[in-house]
Amino acid sequence: MALLQLVQVSKSFGGLKAVNNVSMEVPPNLVMGLIGPNGSGKSTLVNIITGFYRPDSGDIFFKGEKITGRRPYYIANKGIVRTFQLTRVFKNLTVLQNLMTASSDKERDKARIAQIIDLLNFNGRENTTADSLSYGEQKLLEIGRALVKDPEMLILDEPASGISPMIVDRLTHLIKDLKKIGRTILVIEHNLNVISRICDRVVVLNHGQKIAEGSFSEISRDQNVITAYLGE
Numbered sequence: 703m704a705l706l707q708l709v710q711v712s713k714s715f716g717g718l719k720a721v722n723n724v725s726m727e728v729p730p731n732l733v734m735g736l737i738g739p740n741g742s743g744k745s746t747l748v749n750i751i752t753g754f755y756r757p758d759s760g761d762i763f764f765k766g767e768k769i770t771g772r773r774p775y776y777i778a779n780k781g782i783v784r785t786f787q788l789t790r791v792f793k794n795l796t797v798l799q800n801l802m803t804a805s806s807d808k809e810r811d812k813a814r815i816a817q818i819i820d821l822l823n824f825n826g827r828e829n830t831t832a833d834s835l836s837y838g839e840q841k842l843l844e845i846g847r848a849l850v851k852d853p854e855m856l857i858l859d860e861p862a863s864g865i866s867p868m869i870v871d872r873l874t875h876l877i878k879d880l881k882k883i884g885r886t887i888l889v890i891e892h893n894l895n896v897i898s899r900i901c902d903r904v905v906v907l908n909h910g911q912k913i914a915e916g917s918f919s920e921i922s923r924d925q926n927v928i929t930a931y932l933g934e
């Protein structure tokens with residue numbers, strides 16, 4: 703059974719169909735890519751899945767439960783946690799404090815936070831303030847904040863944008879490590895090299911519609927996908 707299932711989801715802003723009748727399934731323990739040109743509806747779809755927007759029509763199921771129209775905190779508690787396209791760490795707080803403030807029960811989450819520091823390679827820099835980390839490391843820290851909630855599914859909105867190649871490598875290793883420990887990841891990313899390295903499957907949006915789905919090598923040979931990207 704799919705972990706996440708979208709059935710004919712649509713959302714308009716005024717006359718613009720930002721997401722148009724999109725259906726997709728994300729099986730458990732898989733890295734799924736969501737790509738498409740600027741304005742194709744990727745972030746809107748994530749906002750719908752995570753309860754920030756209510757779809758005009760269609761349904762969303764997580765672990766078989768209908769979560770359509772549920773509030774963001776409800777969906778996060780069910781196990782879907784996301785990061786934002788623009789980084790939201792507390793710049794004046796330390797690495798450790800940033801992780802601690804994402805926790806609702808610091809005693810319970812202590813061991814997990816130590817494990818996250820390991821995963822992110824922040825050992826020895828727990829007390830560094832976030833604003834003295836590079837932009838890329840701040841983005842890794844934001845993923846760390848999402849992981850404190852121990853989500854079954856993690857949604858990353860453009861995690862590689864604006865970060866150095868070295869941090870991109872750390873990011874790809876992190877995503878592979880998260881898959882190894884059983885997590886499911888939905889990742890929006892413009893960097894197709896990153897998508898090709900980490901994704902088991904890819905869904906392609908264009909003008910709000912799903913135009914292709916398959917492995918990276920399949921979708922990269924798809925004529926509709928090539929036209930959508932070159933026609934940009």
Ligand SMILES: Nc1ncnc2c1ncn2[C@@H]1O[C@H](COP(=O)(O)OP(=O)(O)OP(=O)(O)O)[C@@H](O)[C@H]1O
Nearest residue numbers: 715718720738739740741742743744745746747787
């Ligand atoms: N809150 C909103 N109000 C009005 N229009 C919106 C809103 N959010 C998104 N849109 C419009 O919906 C369309 C899809 O936007 P969305 O942000 O989902 O695209 P995207 O695929 O994430 O693009 P990008 O790659 O640039 O991040 C765009 O035309 C955008 O201008």
Ligand SMILES: [Mg+2]
Nearest residue numbers: 744745746787
């Ligand atoms: Mg976006």
